[in-house]
Amino acid sequence: STPFTPATGQVDLAVIPGDGIGPEVTAEALKVLEVAAPAELKFAKTQYDLGAERYLATGEVLPDSVLEEIRGQDAILLGAVGGKPNDPNLPPGILERGLLLKLRFELDHYVNLRPSRLFPGSVAPLSDAVLGKGDIDFVVVREGTEGPYTGNGGALRVGTPAEVATEVSVNTAFGVERVIRDAFARAQKRPRKKLTLVHKTNVLVNAGSVWWRLFEEVAKEFPDVTTDYSHIDAVMIYLTTDPQRFDVIVTDNLFGDIVTDLAAAITGGIGLAASGNVNPDRTAPSMFEPVHGSAPDIAGQLIADPTAAILSGALLLDHLGHPEAAASIEAAVLADLESRDPAKQRRTPEVGDAIAARVAG
Amino acid sequence: STPFTPATGQVDLAVIPGDGIGPEVTAEALKVLEVAAPAELKFAKTQYDLGAERYLATGEVLPDSVLEEIRGQDAILLGAVGGKPNDPNLPPGILERGLLLKLRFELDHYVNLRPSRLFPGSVAPLSDAVLGKGDIDFVVVREGTEGPYTGNGGALRVGTPAEVATEVSVNTAFGVERVIRDAFARAQKRPRKKLTLVHKTNVLVNAGSVWWRLFEEVAKEFPDVTTDYSHIDAVMIYLTTDPQRFDVIVTDNLFGDIVTDLAAAITGGIGLAASGNVNPDRTAPSMFEPVHGSAPDIAGQLIADPTAAILSGALLLDHLGHPEAAASIEAAVLADLESRDPAKQRRTPEVGDAIAARVAG
Ligand SMILES: CC(C)[C@H](C(=O)O)[C@@H](O)C(=O)O
Ligand SMILES: CC(C)[C@H](C(=O)O)[C@@H](O)C(=O)O
Numbered sequence: 001s002t003p004f005t006p007a008t009g010q011v012d013l014a015v016i017p018g019d020g021i022g023p024e025v026t027a028e029a030l031k032v033l034e035v036a037a038p039a040e041l042k043f044a045k046t047q048y049d050l051g052a053e054r055y056l057a058t059g060e061v062l063p064d065s066v067l068e069e070i071r072g073q074d075a076i077l078l079g080a081v082g083g084k085p086n087d088p089n090l091p092p093g094i095l096e097r098g099l100l101l102k103l104r105f106e107l108d109h110y111v112n113l114r115p116s117r118l119f120p121g122s123v124a125p126l127s128d129a130v131l132g133k134g135d136i137d138f139v140v141v142r143e144g145t146e147g148p149y150t151g152n153g154g155a156l157r158v159g160t161p162a163e164v165a166t167e168v169s170v171n172t173a174f175g176v177e178r179v180i181r182d183a184f185a186r187a188q189k190r191p192r193k194k195l196t197l198v199h200k201t202n203v204l205v206n207a208g209s210v211w212w213r214l215f216e217e218v219a220k221e222f223p224d225v226t227t228d229y230s231h232i233d234a235v236m237i238y239l240t241t242d243p244q245r246f247d248v249i250v251t252d253n254l255f256g257d258i259v260t261d262l263a264a265a266i267t268g269g270i271g272l273a274a275s276g277n278v279n280p281d282r283t284a285p286s287m288f289e290p291v292h293g294s295a296p297d298i299a300g301q302l303i304a305d306p307t308a309a310i311l312s313g314a315l316l317l318d319h320l321g322h323p324e325a326a327a328s329i330e331a332a333v334l335a336d337l338e339s340r341d342p343a344k345q346r347r348t349p350e351v352g353d354a355i356a357a358r359v360a361g
Numbered sequence: 362s363t364p365f366t367p368a369t370g371q372v373d374l375a376v377i378p379g380d381g382i383g384p385e386v387t388a389e390a391l392k393v394l395e396v397a398a399p400a401e402l403k404f405a406k407t408q409y410d411l412g413a414e415r416y417l418a419t420g421e422v423l424p425d426s427v428l429e430e431i432r433g434q435d436a437i438l439l440g441a442v443g444g445k446p447n448d449p450n451l452p453p454g455i456l457e458r459g460l461l462l463k464l465r466f467e468l469d470h471y472v473n474l475r476p477s478r479l480f481p482g483s484v485a486p487l488s489d490a491v492l493g494k495g496d497i498d499f500v501v502v503r504e505g506t507e508g509p510y511t512g513n514g515g516a517l518r519v520g521t522p523a524e525v526a527t528e529v530s531v532n533t534a535f536g537v538e539r540v541i542r543d544a545f546a547r548a549q550k551r552p553r554k555k556l557t558l559v560h561k562t563n564v565l566v567n568a569g570s571v572w573w574r575l576f577e578e579v580a581k582e583f584p585d586v587t588t589d590y591s592h593i594d595a596v597m598i599y600l601t602t603d604p605q606r607f608d609v610i611v612t613d614n615l616f617g618d619i620v621t622d623l624a625a626a627i628t629g630g631i632g633l634a635a636s637g638n639v640n641p642d643r644t645a646p647s648m649f650e651p652v653h654g655s656a657p658d659i660a661g662q663l664i665a666d667p668t669a670a671i672l673s674g675a676l677l678l679d680h681l682g683h684p685e686a687a688a689s690i691e692a693a694v695l696a697d698l699e700s701r702d703p704a705k706q707r708r709t710p711e712v713g714d715a716i717a718a719r720v721a722g
Contacts, residue, residue: 093566163534165567173524205454206516206526236623262597
């Protein structure tokens with residue numbers, strides 16, 4: 001069988017609970033995952049203790065030996081990593097660049113998949129006039145291995161009045177074409193078959209032109225997919241006034257980061273937003289994680305909403321070749337959301353139990 | 362007197378109506394400007410025919426001689442420039458980089474000022490629950506002469522499968538410090554005295570560190586200003602669920618572009634969003650323009666809303682040292698918005714006439 005596609009049998013699953021609410025929501029995601037998975041599928045879990053706490057205790061972010069172990073797994077489930085804001089012992093970017101982005105880059109997660117759906121029962125910050133236009137249901141395919149996230153650039157004369165700091169966005173035809181092709185294939189499988197390229201081609205003309213050219217070229221292979229284009233700034237307006245217009249969006253790493261947080265906000269909040277860091281060529285394990293962070297302010301109280309982590313488990317099952325199992329989680333989440341009583345706050349494990357019970361039964 | 366600060370007497374005003382609805386809204390902005398200005402202030406207007414139409418007709422974007430003439434004016438009022446979407450005769454970025462950004466860079470418009478206020482009577486796409494939290498009234502100070510807008514970067518092996526395209530964000534201590542200081546000074550003059558730095562310091566660590574360092578350094582000069590920091594992705598969530606938290610935002614050129622369109626969307630739309638491209642050192646004329654584009658689809662029908670252009674005129678008067686005249690335009694716009702009847706669509710000049718009449722008294 002293709003590596004990292006165990007259709008049946010044992011799945012070697014790396015679990016990175018992380019910091020703050022990460023372990024709390026990961027426990028619920030695993031609970032639901034194991035109930036939803038087909039009987040023949042067994043998860044052999046290995047837990048990796050990575051994140052702010054490990055760094056603060058040991059100075060280690062992601063030792064090479066750990067990375068190589070993780071590389072040998074079939075899939076990765078991640079909770080959230082990150083310490084207290086402005087902790088002087090935690091240099092900015094150390095966990096992001098050294099752990100999260102390192103995994104995305106090393107494991108070639110070039111498709112950062114972020115579905116956005118306004119489930120009935122969840123609370124959106126948009127007006128009834130906007131919501132009344134129809135269902136909100138789109139997917140963002142965010143490029144995951146290039147753009148301004150490469151860590152290219154540097155700084156000269158740091159700390160002086162003559163400092164110059166640069167960030168280089170790197171865009172290759174290789175990297176842009178593969179993510180665009182993946183997005184077209186995803187759009188083609190959806191009822192509306194529509195793909196929107198999001199960029200800022202009128203200002204970032206070099207990067208914009210390679211994105212534009214390959215978007216037009218790959219489009220020829222998918223004649224049944226409708227295409228359009230929006231500047232990133234215009235997308236801000238569309239997502240708040242007419243989000244129904246979107247079906248699949250493909251965009252670069254930084255624009256994707258920004259757009260998917262807005263998408264999460266308008267569809268009930270970051271507490272519901274799941275994501276997959278997918279290696280579609282299956283040359284390394286893919287990684288699934290909620291879009292939210294470690295929320296140190298509410299950690300340990302068991303009040304975090306584990307829904308985003310649970311939905312990330314559904315994306316994991318889908319990626320492993322079990323779309324029905326994934327759909328059963330989504331259906332259970334949907335039913336749970338519809339039955340939520342805003343006046344009655346449940347604890348994190350109660351939400352997981354309720355969703356697991358629906359999946360089971 | 363300081364150059365470009367004619368407190369009384371003649372103001373040499375460059376008017377660039379531009380394309381599409383640009384000339385229509387500019388006419389109304391001038392109408393209101395002349396009514397609002399103190400009696401002793403006379404505008405000596407010179408119209409510059411620049412934009413897509415001129416480029417398509419002559420191949421010229423901004424001839425050096427025209428730039429030098431404009432440099433000698435006291436202020437600039439711009440409508441909107443831009444041709445039909447995807448016009449094959451209009452290469453992407455040619456007007457943006459060759460005209461709009463060229464003016465911002467050449468005239469050192471390092472403060473791109475974008476006030477966001479939800480006026481009573483205007484329609485916001487946010488829910489009553491969000492709007493009920495209080496008034497929305499903040500200003501974005503967007504850096505205008507650096508960041509990813511410098512045109513640094515390039516492309517290798519263009520059009521081949523081996524293409525590599527880069528965009529370089531350039532951030533200097535010189536450029537970052539001056540815009541941060543300007544933002545602190547603006548925050549200090551407002552009742553809430555709060556300034557939020559927006560960036561992505563956890564990923565863009567080089568640029569992030571110079572922004573962070575200078576933000577903390579300059580903060581010491583303004584001990585009465587409260588400061589905080591948000592990542593650009595988190596700002597997406599705050600602006601849609603709790604926009605009341607913001608007072609003044611300072612951010613880089615690209616993040617500012619994105620944030621101000623979202624800010625415009627949540628405060629009644631791009632039809633109301635004004636902006637100033639300000640040179641606070643007054644070494645060259647500042648430029649005032651609506652945030653919206655040339656909207657070729659509705660051009661010529663006289664149905665465009667000139668309010669954003671009219672409010673840009675208020676920013677111009679304020680910059681020229683006439684805050685009372687600016688306030689009179691804002692008050693008239695506010696009253697006009699409150700009296701708007703959504704069922705009754707007025708024509709562009711009718712809106713301008715109504716606002717001018719209110720200013721007159
Ligand atoms: C934590 C950070 C590095 C990350 C990103 O910018 O990609 C996060 O915001 C996300 O969207 O997954
Ligand atoms: C037209 C474009 C170059 C411009 C920008 O990106 O700054 C516009 O979007 C704006 O916000 O003024």
